[in-house]
Amino acid sequence: MTTHNLLWTSGWDSTFRLLQIILVEKENVQPIYVIDQTRKSLKVELEGIKKILNEIKELHPEAYKLILPVWYAEDDITINKEIKESSVYINSFVKLGSQYSWLAQFCHNYNLNNVEICNDKNLKADSLTNFLITNYIKADYTDIENREKYNKIDTVFKYFSFPVSTLSKRDMLAIAKEKKWENIMFLTWFCHKPRKNKACGKCNPCINVIKKDMGFRIPVFNRMKGYLKIYLSRK
Missing domain, CATH: 3.40.50 (Rossmann fold)
Structure with a gap:
């Protein structure tokens, strides 16, 4: 095998x-x-x-x-x-x-x-x-x-x-839902600067998650910080 x-x-x-x-x-x-x-x-x-x-x-x-x-x-x-x-x-x-x-x-x-x-x-x-x-x-x-x-x-x-380079995070989410993997997938981690074991919303991985329509994984208040950082970076 x-x-x-x-x-x-x-x-x-x-x-x-x-x-x-x-x-x-x-x-x-x-x-x-x-x-x-x-x-x-x-x-x-x-x-x-x-x-x-x-x-x-x-x-x-x-x-x-x-x-x-x-x-x-x-x-x-x-x-x-x-x-x-x-x-x-x-x-x-x-x-x-x-x-x-x-x-x-x-x-x-x-x-x-x-x-x-x-x-x-x-x-x-x-x-x-x-x-x-x-x-x-x-x-x-x-x-x-x-x-x-x-x-x-x-x-x-x-x-x-590079086995997943043709799949977006949303693609993976759809497959996970179809196969009933959500309980496992939502235990995953991404934030590089967690605060009290919560995603910070401002580090690069958090910003990346927001940009890829997966921001729901970040607490609302911290997510707003991420949106603000993205907005200011465009000015």
Whole structure:
């Protein structure tokens, strides 16, 4: 039976994918959670993982057996020259979070390939997902210039696959409702700066959730802060 290596944060996209693997594809999954001690949401995310696993165990005991023990990775990573240069190159086109360099090096160190990384559908021209689809995932290699660009991007992203890049968060919500996964999906976490275990409404992930018509997941007062931040950013 196939075992999927899945980067899992207890977030919406990666939890959706985890459920797909065990409930639809009925295959094994190795969840990988990368520990960053400086991350303000670390405690909430770890609690989220426990809650989600407990809910799956209660609702889908047989499928739960397909989930291998979570690999909590807390390595002291030194990024090699090739990955650094590739990351700088990609950053010249689109904003690339520093976590991608770290994750690429992590995969390189452990000889991991086809690690599932869950970036949802985003057609905005300046989004990383759109950049990767255009220049990497569906790139035209017949053009020499495109091939060179592909190779430079490949240095970072050759370790990963992108199983939900064609689905928006609303698409996932519709599927979750159809398959009655809502109880599990609403245990997921996204906020990077939680306050009293509530989404802040103002951090980048919260703003992203609001922009993707998922703002109902943020408490009303904090959501208003997010709307205000979006409004002011447009002035």
